[in-house]
Amino acid sequence: MTTPIHPAKPKAKPRPIFWPVVTLLADEPSRAFSITDIGKALPGRSSGAIGSALYRLTDRGWAKMSFGPPRRYTITALGLAAFKAHTGYGAIPTPPAAPTPAPAAPASAPAGPVPPRPGAVLRPNGDWYLPRQLGDGTDIEVLRKLRGDKIAVLLYGPPGTGKTSLIEAAYPDAITVAGHGDTTVEDLVGNFVPLPDGGFEFSHGPLVTAMRDGRALFIDDATLIPPRVLAVLYPAMDGRATITITAHHNETVTATDGFFVCAGHNPGVHGAILTEALASRFSVHIEVTTDFDLARSLGVPHGAIDAAITLNQRLGKHEIDWAPQLRELLAFKRIAASLGLPAAVANLAAIAPEPDRPAVVEALQRAYRGAAITPLTLGKQK
Numbered sequence: 001m002t003t004p005i006h007p008a009k010p011k012a013k014p015r016p017i018f019w020p021v022v023t024l025l026a027d028e029p030s031r032a033f034s035i036t037d038i039g040k041a042l043p044g045r046s047s048g049a050i051g052s053a054l055y056r057l058t059d060r061g062w063a064k065m066s067f068g069p070p071r072r073y074t075i076t077a078l079g080l081a082a083f084k085a086h087t088g089y090g091a092i093p094t095p096p097a098a099p100t101p102a103p104a105a106p107a108s109a110p111a112g113p114v115p116p117r118p119g120a121v122l123r124p125n126g127d128w129y130l131p132r133q134l135g136d137g138t139d140i141e142v143l144r145k146l147r148g149d150k151i152a153v154l155l156y157g158p159p160g161t162g163k164t165s166l167i168e169a170a171y172p173d174a175i176t177v178a179g180h181g182d183t184t185v186e187d188l189v190g191n192f193v194p195l196p197d198g199g200f201e202f203s204h205g206p207l208v209t210a211m212r213d214g215r216a217l218f219i220d221d222a223t224l225i226p227p228r229v230l231a232v233l234y235p236a237m238d239g240r241a242t243i244t245i246t247a248h249h250n251e252t253v254t255a256t257d258g259f260f261v262c263a264g265h266n267p268g269v270h271g272a273i274l275t276e277a278l279a280s281r282f283s284v285h286i287e288v289t290t291d292f293d294l295a296r297s298l299g300v301p302h303g304a305i306d307a308a309i310t311l312n313q314r315l316g317k318h319e320i321d322w323a324p325q326l327r328e329l330l331a332f333k334r335i336a337a338s339l340g341l342p343a344a345v346a347n348l349a350a351i352a353p354e355p356d357r358p359a360v361v362e363a364l365q366r367a368y369r370g371a372a373i374t375p376l377t378l379g380k381q382k
Contacts, residue, residue: 018057025057029074034072048201123172129168154262158290177206179221179225190204212253217259223273268322304364311360319359335347345371
């Protein structure tokens with residue numbers, strides 16, 4: 001007797017997940033979803049499949065990603081248009097090959113933010129950056145040329161002089177990592193994060209994202225990070241342009257065009273050590289100091305500027321360890337406008353480190369012609 005042969009049943013095809021993810025994001029366009037959030041809304045779908053769909057979305061420009069952990073995803077205008085097209089509202093759009101000039105706005109309509117002076121650069125946070133002279137060009141031009149030529153740059157100077165502002169203006173796509181003594185390798189390359197079902201997934205860090213997306217990576221306060229941690233950057237910065245993530249199955253990540261590493265160093269900060277290994281990785285070192293002429297043009301009271309100049313001269317001679325920079329001077333201007341000049345002067349004395357406070361008070365008294373200055377302190381009850 002011949003045993004009948006039954007054809008093997010075909011394996012069930014996995015349920016499509018791409019459009020359910022798009023639909024979920026489109027239903028709440030202002031919400032940022034994590035992979036865990038989407039997993040709860042779409043039960044039975046693996047985090048790997050959800051992550052793959054989100055990667056396709058960001059690659060197409062239909063979603064934008066914010067960094068975590070955990071990473072979160074929000075649908076873009078292009079993604080919303082694609083969703084409407086998928087549900088019958090028209091053809092799915094594709095990003096234009098080249099930007100199309102917008103029609104001229106009516107004379108009465110605003111054309112966008114108006115720069116405070118020619119050449120000003122708008123930062124991602126909406127503030128304007130006023131370029132400064134550097135060599136034969138501006139700091140913005142020099143930094144962009146260095147990126148194009150793949151020459152790593154280190155900015156150094158006291159905190160508050162505008163290093164981060166310069167990076168954000170020169171590289172709008174920059175990812176910033178705030179360095180400190182407890183920074184770990186995982187903070188740069190990524191780590192496993194828990195899932196609601198008790199499992200774990202690997203969430204890649206800012207270094208991997210910058211390498212894959214061809215973005216600039218700014219390591220602020222790099223010299224506070226332990227040297228053994230910074231060493232993970234070096235293979236990505238040299239001719240290999242590749243790193244291996246041993247904690248994630250020895251995954252290899254290779255940098256794409258546009259990837260660039262820059263760093264900030266505050267020499268006077270306790271614990272900041274510029275090692276030879278780190279210094280040699282950055283071929284260009286640029287000092288960033290406070291532009292007092294800029295502070296004047298921005299309306300900072302002259303007395304505060306005069307005191308700051310005196311204190312910075314003493315700082316340069318290593319007579320004191322702290323002097324107000326542009327950040328403190330701009331805060332002085334805002335406080336004077338809000339609480340009055342005496343309160344702003346008293347506050348500048350109050351924020352000075354205690355060992356340098358007498359020198360700050362002395363400089364302020366000279367700038368304000370012997371006025372009695374006491375650090376801002378609560379008085380008796382009224």
